[in-house]
Amino acid sequence: xxxxxxxxxxxxxxxxxxxxxxxxxxxxxxxxxxxxxxxxxxxxxxxxxxxxxxxxxxxxxxxxxxxxxxxxxxxxxxxxxxxxxxxxxxxxxxxxxxxxxxxxxxxxxxxxxxxxxxxxxxxxxxxxxxxxxxxxxxxxxxxx
Numbered sequence: 001x002x003x004x005x006x007x008x009x010x011x012x013x014x015x016x017x018x019x020x021x022x023x024x025x026x027x028x029x030x031x032x033x034x035x036x037x038x039x040x041x042x043x044x045x046x047x048x049x050x051x052x053x054x055x056x057x058x059x060x061x062x063x064x065x066x067x068x069x070x071x072x073x074x075x076x077x078x079x080x081x082x083x084x085x086x087x088x089x090x091x092x093x094x095x096x097x098x099x100x101x102x103x104x105x106x107x108x109x110x111x112x113x114x115x116x117x118x119x120x121x122x123x124x125x126x127x128x129x130x131x132x133x134x135x136x137x138x139x140x141x142x143x144x
Contacts, residue, residue, distance in 0.1 A: 004077035004111040005070060011116070012081070015053050016065045024049040029115040036121035059096075060085025065105070075112060081105040083123065087132050092125075094134050101131040 001009075007027045014023040024046040032045045042048050056063050063085040070079045083105050087097045103124040110118040129135045 002072045002077070003114055004072050004075060004109060007111045007114065007116055008070070008077045008079060008107070008109050009067065011049070012065050012067065015049070016056070016063065019053070019057055021050045021053060024053070027114070027116055029112070029117045032116060033118045035119060056085070058089040059087060059091035060101070061088045062086050076108060076110045078108045079106070081107060091132070092129075092134075094132070097132045097134070099132045101128045103127045103131070 011023060011027050014020045028046040028049050030045045032048070034042070034044065034048060038048070038052065043051055063083070066082045066084070068080045068082055070077060072078075081104070082102065084100065084102045086100050089096055104127075105121065105123040107122075108118075108120045109116045126135075130137050
C-alpha cells in the first residue's frame with residue numbers, strides 16, 4: 001500500500017468511521033492546505049479536520065464513509081466514497097429530522113513524508129439537503 005493510500009484510509013477508518021480524533025494529529029501536517037469550502041472561521045490543520053469529524057458524527061451518529069474506488073498517482077490519492085448516516089443532531093443550522101442520507105463524496109489528498117499536506121473534498125451537500133427534507137426538490141419541468 002502506498003503512503004497516500006495508507007494516510008487516506010487511516011483518516012477515514014480511524015477518524016471519520018471510528019471517531020478517534022487522535023489520528024488527525026498523526027496524519028495531518030500543521031501546514032495542511034484545505035481546498036474544501038467549510039465557510040468562514042474554519043480552523044486550519046488537524047484542528048480543522050477534528051472539527052469536521054466531530055460535526056459530522058454529532059449530526060449523524062451512525063455516520064460512515066465507504067471507499068468505493070481509490071487511485072494513487074505519485075504523492076496523491078483520489079477516492080470516490082459513499083457517505084451514509086441518520087440525521088440525529090444539528091446539521092448546517094438545521095435541527096435533526098431523523099431521516100437518512102446516502103451521498104457520493106470525491107476526495108483527494110496530497111501526502112508528503114507521511115502527512116496530509118493538501119485536501120480537496122466535494123461532498124454532495126445539495127443531495128444531503130434534499131434527502132433530509134431541508135429543502136424541497138425542484139419540480140421537473142414538463143415538456144410543452
